[in-house]
Amino acid sequence: MAGVWKEDGSYEYAPGERARLKGKEKGKDKGKGKGEKGKGDKGKGEKGKSKGKEKGKDGMTAAERLAFAQGALSAEGPAAKKARTGEPGDDEEEEELPEFDFEKDWKDKPVALLNLKGAKDLNGLMGVVKEYNEETKRFLISVEGGKGEKSIKMENIFKVMTGCIVKLRGLDSIELNDCIGECGRLDVENLRYDITLSDGRHVKAKPANVELVAKYESSKVAGDASQMDRIRAANGLRDRLTAVEEFDFPAPMVLPATVLEEYAQKFPKSVVIGRSNAANPKGAQILAREVVSATKIPPGSRLVFISVPRDRCIAPTLADMRHDELLRLGKFGSWLTKRLAPRPVYFLIPGAIAKGPPAALNAATCAWPLYVELSTDMVLLASERWQKSPWARMDALMAVWAKTPMYLLPEKYQPAVALPDASPAAAAPAAEEDAKVTASAEPLSFSPEEPFTISRPIEGLQNPSALLVGLCDRAAEAEGAGGAKVQKPTLAVKRLG
Secondary structure, eight states: OOEEEOTTSOEEEOTTHHHHHHTHHHHHHHHHHHHHHOSSOHHHHHHHHHHHHTTTTTTOOHHHHHHHHTTOSOTTSOOOOOOOOOSTTOSSOOOOOOOOOHHHHTTTOEEEEOOOSTTGGGTTOEEEEEEEETTTTEEEEEETTTTEEEEEEGGGEEEOOTTOEEEEOSOSSGGGTTOEEEEEEEETTTTEEEEEETTSOEEEEOGGGEEEEEOOOOSSOSOOHHHHHHHHTOOHHHHHHHHHHHTTOOOOEEEEHHHHHHHHHHOOSOOOTTOTTBOOHHHHHHHHHTOEEGGGSOTTOEEEEEEOOOSSSSOOOGGGSBHHHHHHHHHHHHHHHHHHTTSOEEEEOGGGSOOSSHHHHHHHHHTHHHHHHHOSEEEEEOSHHHHHOHHHHHHHHHHHHHTOOEEEEOTTOOOOSOOTTOOOOSSOOOTTOOHHHHGGGSOSOOSOOEEEEOOOTTTTOSSOOHHHHHHHHHHHGGGOSSSOOOSSOEEEEEEOO
8 A cells, every 4th residue: 555545535645655656657667668678588678568568558557647636746746647537338448546544534425536538528517425335446426416326436435524624824924824714616627725714714734734634513403312312321411512513513611600790790781882782892702712612511401492582593692692681691690690509500501511613613503402302401591582583482492492491580580589499409410310301300490381372483474494494393292293283382381589
């Protein structure tokens, strides 16, 4: 084996292989020279000719031509002969390919087609690898745009990271290094990716300047039977979060309840000219800095999902939340941390639950059922705006699906002075204690359940988001198969305060 395949699709030579490449022309000439001497040593001459021919008509072996096509050779190296159409039946003699594990390295991987001579209209198109034929040494590629499945040589495909979350590195514009973005299509002619950064800017980068961070599922809604069996069989929050990442979804970001308590105490006024109910800018910056991955919180933490009115799933940002709603959450957070002390309390707030380019936000939206399942409780930030928000109503139906207790945080919320029969834990939770399991013994309110009627999330929407429809379909599983579904479902909630 002359080298290895790297994650970015390029081919890396084994030690000493480049030196051998540099001397190939010399070896070829030497072989010809021996063949022309003819001093009775015919065997040597024929051997020299054979050695020259083994490298092909263009002076390169199959591995060398493949490395050039994948961008592994520099411009100073020998010019590679363009490959013929990668369809079976070519007259060109097949040569040995570098070793690889098809299931691990190629199956279902996205690729770009390049250097096809007989089917130039396919150059630059994307596809997905389906099969590999050992006899023909061809890959079966499902090509985009209704082009069907094509049998293509390895030297005519380039494994791409399109759709992946990547980090930029080694750029001359050093301020862009370590930036996170979504990897777009590969410009085959120039070998450059179109990278969309989190702030919306587009950057062109070579494959060598792109480092894989994660490949997330961004179109299929989570929560099917097999995933839920794995999640519900997990032992504690850490194990559940591990399962979420195994399913190719990002772990959610969370905010300590104590930070919202400090916001309410330090920033009682908005002080934004012309926007009396806008979040305090300085306070919002502090909140944003305190957001942390759920993978880093202590075991046994209470995770409370806060359902807020919004027009998209991952929205609004903390800076765009209403000041009065942040104050309401601050008062609730202050009471809750005392009620559940010494157990840590974290809020999952939709606008802070994920960050990054569109692929990361779509992946988090797809993971919504898992995020609700991770939560010990769901608190609805009640208001007329909440009732008008399709995404907020979806949260409530998803809580029914996940059997997560729901609580109503009213607009004129006042913390309870005392909770009769309350028995919060007197000692710190054990390291492996499962807060979701013990939540039933520590309800957030001892008020009786009351009916809460909502409209269905996609009711009246002309062009609902495909992900919203998918999430609503997942939530509808809680209502069972068969039987007519009512237009306005009534849920059971407990009132806080």
